[in-house]
Amino acid sequence: DAKTTQPNSMESNEEEPVHLPCNHSTISGTDYIHWYRQLPSQGPEYVIHGLTSNVNNRMASLAIAEDRKSSTLILHRATLRDAAVYYCILRDWGAQKLVFGQGTRLTINP
Amino acid sequence: GAVVSQHPSWVICKSGTSVKIECRSLDFQATTMFWYRQFPKQSLMLMATSNEGSKATYEQGVEKDKFLINHASLTLSTLTVTSAHPEDSSFYICSARLTGAEKLFFGSGTQLSVL
Numbered sequence: 001d002a003k004t005t006q007p008n009s010m011e012s013n014e015e016e017p018v019h020l021p022c023n024h025s026t027i028s029g030t031d032y033i034h035w036y037r038q039l040p041s042q043g044p045e046y047v048i049h050g051l052t053s054n055v056n057n058r059m060a061s062l063a064i065a066e067d068r069k070s071s072t073l074i075l076h077r078a079t080l081r082d083a084a085v086y087y088c089i090l091r092d093w094g095a096q097k098l099v100f101g102q103g104t105r106l107t108i109n110p
Numbered sequence: 111g112a113v114v115s116q117h118p119s120w121v122i123c124k125s126g127t128s129v130k131i132e133c134r135s136l137d138f139q140a141t142t143m144f145w146y147r148q149f150p151k152q153s154l155m156l157m158a159t160s161n162e163g164s165k166a167t168y169e170q171g172v173e174k175d176k177f178l179i180n181h182a183s184l185t186l187s188t189l190t191v192t193s194a195h196p197e198d199s200s201f202y203i204c205s206a207r208l209t210g211a212e213k214l215f216f217g218s219g220t221q222l223s224v225l
Contacts, residue, residue: 043203096159098214099156100153100154100155101153102153
């Protein structure tokens with residue numbers, strides 16, 4: 001499985017945008033970029049995924065670098081409920097499984 | 111949206127007993143389900159991939175005789191922790207993929223405590 005690198009922790013303020021980086025320099029052409037988040041004592045929750053183009057949904061935006069070796073999850077206006085561990089994961093289209101890395105623990109200050 | 115129900119939410123058992131955890135896809139058919147475990151302050155560790163009607167594929171280092179997985183229908187997979195010991199105490203999480211879709215849906219997890 002191709003590896004991702006994320007900062008261990010980040011901190012932001014409520015109602016401000018948050019940019020969560022992810023490096024994946026060994027990404028292959030068939031790897032999808034996934035983001036999930038996990039709140040305390042809960043199962044992970046899907047946030048967004050993409051392959052080559054930037055993606056937007058109601059939760060977040062995913063900005064993918066042109067060379068695909070990095071990506072950024074953007075929360076446009078953070079709320080206290082966005083405090084969670086965010087996981088950036090690569091999944092080869094031919095593989096079924098998702099293998100989680102260490103993730104980024106996001107703290108939102110009121 | 112698609113929902114994955116996991117039961118029980120928590121269980122306490124005595125050492126040496128077996129515990130069964132159920133994972134159901136409530137409004138979709140899941141040909142593939144996954145089982146993870148998570149220790150405090152750590153990330154999720156994939157234990158096995160479960161395909162309906164066939165034997166589960168276990169990750170390296172996961173004992174298949176210890177963690178029995180059954181995926182008898184398109185909406186139900188079970189994980190049985192056999193002869194549980196205190197070191198098996200962990201947060202167990204299942205997930206399912208809607209056939210043909212990219213994203214995974216996760217259950218809410220089961221906290222297992224073995225005394």
